Amino acid sequence: QKEVEQDPGPLSVPEGAIVSLNCTYSNSAFQYFMWYRQYSRKGPELLMYTYSSGNKEDGRFTAQVDKSSKYISLFIRDSQPSDSATYLCAMIPPMVGSQGNLIFGKGTKLSVKP
Amino acid sequence: ETGVTQSPTHLIKTRGQQVTLRCSSQSGHNTVSWYQQALGQGPQFIFQYYREEENGRGNFPPRFSGLQFPNYSSELNVNALELDDSALYLCASTQFRTGTNYGYTFGSGTRLTVV
Numbered sequence: 001q002k003e004v005e006q007d008p009g010p011l012s013v014p015e016g017a018i019v020s021l022n023c024t025y026s027n028s029a030f031q032y033f034m035w036y037r038q039y040s041r042k043g044p045e046l047l048m049y050t051y052s053s054g055n056k057e058d059g060r061f062t063a064q065v066d067k068s069s070k071y072i073s074l075f076i077r078d079s080q081p082s083d084s085a086t087y088l089c090a091m092i093p094p095m096v097g098s099q100g101n102l103i104f105g106k107g108t109k110l111s112v113k114p
Numbered sequence: 115e116t117g118v119t120q121s122p123t124h125l126i127k128t129r130g131q132q133v134t135l136r137c138s139s140q141s142g143h144n145t146v147s148w149y150q151q152a153l154g155q156g157p158q159f160i161f162q163y164y165r166e167e168e169n170g171r172g173n174f175p176p177r178f179s180g181l182q183f184p185n186y187s188s189e190l191n192v193n194a195l196e197l198d199d200s201a202l203y204l205c206a207s208t209q210f211r212t213g214t215n216y217g218y219t220f221g222s223g224t225r226l227t228v229v
Contacts, residue, residue: 008154036220043118043204043220044157088156101170102147102206102218104156 003027006089006105015114019076023089023105026070030091033065035074038086038107047087048074079112086110116141118221120205126227127195135190135224137205145210146188147218148180151202163188164210192226200228 006023013019021035032051036044048063050056050072056063062075076083086107093101119138127133139146145164149157159172163182177193186207192199202225206218 004156006156041222043206043222045220046217090156101159101162101172102149102157103159106154106156 004089004091004103004105007108008106010109010111012111012113013079015079015081015112017079017112019074019079019083019110019112021074021076021087021089021108021110023072024070025072025091027091027093028067028070029094031094032092033063033072034090034092034102035061035063036088036090036104038088040085044088079110081112081114084111118205118207118219120203120221120224122224123222124225124227126229129195129197129228131195132191132193133195133226135192135203135205135226137188137190137207137221139186139188139205139207140219143207143209143219144186145208146182146186147206147208148188148190149204149206150174150199151204151223153201157204160190195228197228200226202226 004025034049035047037047038044050063050065053065053067060077064073086109088107089105090102118140121136147162148160151157160174161168162170166182179191182188202223204220204223206220208218
């Protein structure tokens with residue numbers, strides 16, 4: 001079993017839809033959870049990061065962590081064609097000196113149709 | 115404020131050759147990490163450099179090596195290239211502080227093709 005599982009999609013939605021992206025993980029010791037957005041031929045860009053369980057909102061984006069289920073989600077409200085990209089979840093293992101070691105999911109490719 | 119810049123953007127090498135990829139970290143950042151991203155996969159951690167020393171390494175063989183320079187820029191060297199080394203190589207930088215700091219800025223990557 002991989003440490004972080006993410007459905008690669010592709011996911012296609014109409015403009016204005018609410019998008020739900022999800023990842024599951026196996027290591028209950030993970031504490032820091034991130035979502036990155038990656039446009040084609042670009043590097044990942046940090047969208048959200050959360051610590052521990054709960055919700056965090058930033059504009060149209062909401063990140064949710066459920067540590068009891070080892071499940072994290074990213075919701076995008078009022079989706080726009082410019083949101084079309086690959087969304088990667090990432091986590092950091094709780095080891096000393098591991099701050100650089102982001103463990104990524106495979107990424108979900110999202111397409112928002114006008 | 116400049117972001118992370120990587121060079122070259124694309125590279126084609128022959129199996130068995132050696133390659134050096136370069137990264138300039140974002141202004142104010144002192145820590146650099148390197149990742150390999152195969153097509154359709156998430157990035158995989160190769161190693162991290164802080165204060166010119168490697169301070170974390172993923173599951174990559176020793177033919178993957180690196181350097182960090184006093185200006186915090188970095189190089190990734192890969193010897194004896196294999197076909198499976200074909201991937202996007204990403205550099206990420208941050209300002210390392212004790213405790214939490216996960217604001218990694220990624221470059222656009224170097225696309226390496228091994229033939």
